[in-house]
Amino acid sequence: MKVNRRHFVGILYDVCLFEYASHVGVDQHHVLALADLADTFAFVADFYKHNRPLMDIPCDQFITRNQLHTVIGLLDYIEEMETGAYEIFPRNIEIREDAPSFASSSSMKRDRRTQQESSCRDQQQERERGLTRSRSALDMFVRPERSWSADIYNHRGHDLHQDNDTDLDDEYSIVIPGLSKTDIQTFLWEYAYMPEEYQDDIATLIRYLRRDEWMMNGSKGSIVTFDWGLEGVQKYTKEYNQNKIHKVEIREQEEVKKAQEATQQLQEAWNRQQEAAREQEAALQIKTTDDFIWRLHKSLVISAEDTAAIEDLVKTLEAELSEYFDFCFLALVPIGSFATGSHTRYSDLDLTLTGNTKNITMSALAAALRHFNYENVIISEPRTQPPQPSTPTSATATATSIPQPFVTFVDPKTEMTCHISLNDPLAIYRSKLVYTYNMAEPRFCPVFLALKRLAVQRHLISGSVHQDQHRPVPLGSYALALMLITFLQTENPPLLPKLQQTPLEEENRPLKETIVQGIDCSFDRDWKYHLGLGAGNSKGVAELLMDFCRFFGYVFDYESKEVNARIGAFRWRPDVSSKSGTIGNLSSLAAALPPTTASANSGTAVNSSTSSQSAASASSSLLLSKELGPVTFHIMDPFVMGMNITAACRGDQVRMVKECFQDVYEALNEGDINHVFSKS
DSSP: OOOHHHHHHHHHHHHHHHHTTSSTTTTTTTEEHHHHHHHHHHHHHHHHHGGGOOOOSHHHHHHHHTTTTTTHHHHHHTTTTSSSSSSSOOOOHHHHHHOOOOTTTTHHHHHHHEEEEEETTTHHHHHHHHHHHHHHHHOOOOHHHOOOOOOOOOOOOOOOOOOOOGGGGGEEEEEEEOOOHHHHHHHHHHTTTOOOHHHHHHHHHHHHHHIIIOOOTOOOOEEEETTSEEEEGGGSSSHHHHHHHHHHHHHHHHHHHHHHHHHHHHHHHHHHHHHHHHHHHHHHHHHHHHHHHHHHHHHHOOOOOHHHHHHHHHHHHHHHHHHHHHSSSSSEEEEEEHHHOOOOOOOOOEEEESSOTTOOOOOHHHHHHHHTTTTEEEOOSSSSSOOSSSSSHHHHHHHOOOOOOOEEEEETTTTTTEEESSSOOOHHHHHHHHHHHHOOTTHHHHHHHHHHHHHHTSSSSSSSSSHHHHSSSSSOHHHHHHHHHHHHSSSSSSOOOOOOTTTTGTTOOOOOOOOOOEEEEEOOOOOGGTTGGGGOOOHHHHHHHHHHIIIIIIIITTEEEEEEEETTTEEEEEHHHHHHHHHHHHHHHHHSSSSHHHHHHHTTTOSSHHHHHHHHHHHHHHHHHHHOOBBBBBEEEEESEEEETTTBBBTHHHHHHHHHHHHHHHHTTTHHHHHHHHHO
């Protein structure tokens, strides 16, 4: 393993400075003769020569090669450092040139070395057995002057010359400032992050320098014995500093974890505050919308006086028609919004003439109305296309429920537009069913009127018969009512019961069977019994309206499901499975077409198997498009089994319905009431 001995010796030099600095206070200085520092490096080189197998980084040759055991070499070495220290010593070191003194410690040491040269050979055996050293072995040699070397140790042998030291040793010293507690901690932490292969060697060298060279305890600290027999200063050892760093890392990790937890807690608290603010804002928007819907309901619902006036009109008109047609047992029955309890001051009055109407025609009915001075009497065609049966078995029942023409007129007294049809008993029971649901849940009517308001403004339903004649609409008020009924039946918990599925026999409430024109129109009419059903659902009218629009804007599958108020569910249509089989068969047929046929159908030439597959896919799509046609909105009649009352709502009109509810939901979610209820 190659080691940068220049760096190692520099760190050792800083540690030596630290040891001397520990002898003085923070405001004091220690003056160290360069000759004494040279003796320190001479000791280190000699120690390595005698204990090489036990040390990690032998640097005796590096020291002698760069003359660090001489004052001249140390002067060059220190002067190359910007601060006089190598890397980790925290203060600046000053080189001081002193007047020569022939009685200096360096001269005395040089004399002692001269005396010891004569006994050097006699002590050779003792030096081999222990740690006793002879500085003369190094001090007698000096290399020719050379620039500082950063060599990597490579065992090329020693090249020492006789020491020619003079009293120059006495002329130079370094001034080492005392260290503060912060400086000491900074130094020790910097040392801890030095390469770990340095640390045991430095710990050993400092131990024996203190004991045998410096004759002082330096920066103090515990002494440990290594497994290989040498001693070391504990705070400089690899094990001590690794444990120190590990503890700090653990502490830092814990602090980071605590900081992260604190940050997370702050973030969570902030998120909760934001969520609470959003909830508060949403609750305020909901309350504002809720209040608006109730005010809208209050402003639209007719007063008791208006209701009495309409009832008087119906009675008067019934008497007049009975008189005109020779008292042939006629009855004029309200249907539509007035019968369902959702009539407003802007609604038309829908009526059907029942009883002995066999010989009464639309022309005769119109003539009778003109006779009694009703205004604007005209015969109108049905507002919507005939409903389509989804199964063959429902074709007969559907034929009995085809919309009939009606007579439109204006009552001059109330200025109300009225429509009279002939003998439409199904319309009577449909109105009664919606009325029962309306009475069973107080929130039904406000939500329904709000839906009618926004649907009229967006041309989903018509506001009057004249509007239908100029611009077809995809839905009607009855279809919208069935959508709302089914939605409230499927809420969790439900707000409305399933009046046609109620097991009355188990509740000792016998159900009166009602058959009209061969159609079962039976349902539970006791709305008071179900009046508290929706108490478990705390949603207000605004939230119900939002959820309704979100459901029909983003959730409901217009292609595959139907709205079925009879069973109270949005279920998969019975015809979907048969169409799925048709799709599978057509796909298999297209895939089985030969390449030439497939390419002919797609209008492209076949050059590879890939183009054949593409052509077959195009043929399949064409066949499927012709087979399935555009998407149709399915809202099933609750009495006539299998009859879709919105059979005419298909293609672009379905898209129009879906986008309308999406638009309303987004506006309600933003609290933009004006956009919802004022859009033209």
